[in-house]
Amino acid sequence: MYDAGKILIGLIIFLAFATYPFYSNMGKAVAKPEPKLDTPVIQKMEVKKCVESKEFMRAEHMQLLNQWRDAALRRGERLYKASDGRTIQISFQNQCLKCHSNKKKFCDECHSYAAVKPYCWDCHFAPKEAKR
């Protein structure tokens, strides 16, 4: 093997860089995302329930938001009859965010953890901004 020394050194340097994310994070647990629900509106609610069940919202809120968008925007159907019979006004800004007024502690908590960047806030006002 020619230049074994150089190649081995090169390999070691490469491995050091390539595995850096693993050993630098070893033993450190990243905090689990814990979305907060303690907004004034939610605290005043007698029955603390979102549009659908907690499990459904957690897993499927993105699909629900897409369906809401198409229903309201394209078909003009702005009322949603939930599976428990309640009728809910469809609006992201004027309905969802009225309760979930804590974008940083609710939306961003999981979105940052999962490294997803939904483009909601390019157009829709984040609750804090709306106040100014």
Add this chain to the structure above:
Amino acid sequence: MSISRRDFLKIAGLSGLGIGFSATDLLWKRGRADAVEYMPSPKGLTAKRWAMVVDLRKFRTEEDYKRVIDACHRIHNVPDFGNPKDEVKWIWTETFEHAFPYQRNEYLPEGIQEKKALLFCNHCDNPPCVRVCPTKATFKRRDGIVAQDYHRCIGCRFCMAACPFGSRSFNWRDPRPFIKEMNPEFPTRTKGVVEKCNFCVERLAKGLKPACVVASNGGMIFGDLADPDSEVREILKTHYTLRRKAELGTRPSVFYIIGGEEDA
């Protein structure tokens, strides 16, 4: 123990089918809660084809135009960039000659040549912008309103090229810093999308007439073109009206009363 080629293919085919079925089941259930329904709001105003009559005789001063334009631009968070190159507009004024190029002649009655027309999206019955949109971001609703889904707009500006009325504006820059007074009830747009008048669909859904109509003090009349007894049809029966560039065949839903005796 060996397996014949024939048996192997049989088993493979069956398992393939099984996987396929379980996947469709997954897809079907995704994003759906049980027994949900979507309904239009009972309070909302409905029509077969919304239309507008603009009575330009009622617009006498600059203030009359400005009041209407401001009402629209304020509630819809329309930015003011302060330069014509980046301009975003939903409703605006234009000289008679530019608004109605084929109706112009040098012997028009006094006052008409200089009269400004109030322009906005015509919500055409045969909208060329909808035909060219590659993503179906722009579409015609069942009530005749040509609406736009900004989520889907990719900013290709085909619709701007297709619209013969210049009703569409492109956001070359982030509009947020240029909105004087934010209306928190309505979203803004973002850099890279096209926008235009939406006939106030969000107000119609609440049972309210468009903001311009409310602010116009009777200068703009809104109603159902498909209903022979509606207010717009009554006006069209008794007044001579113009539509912009009707010869292009887009069948605009906005009608203009230019001059003549005022009977209101």
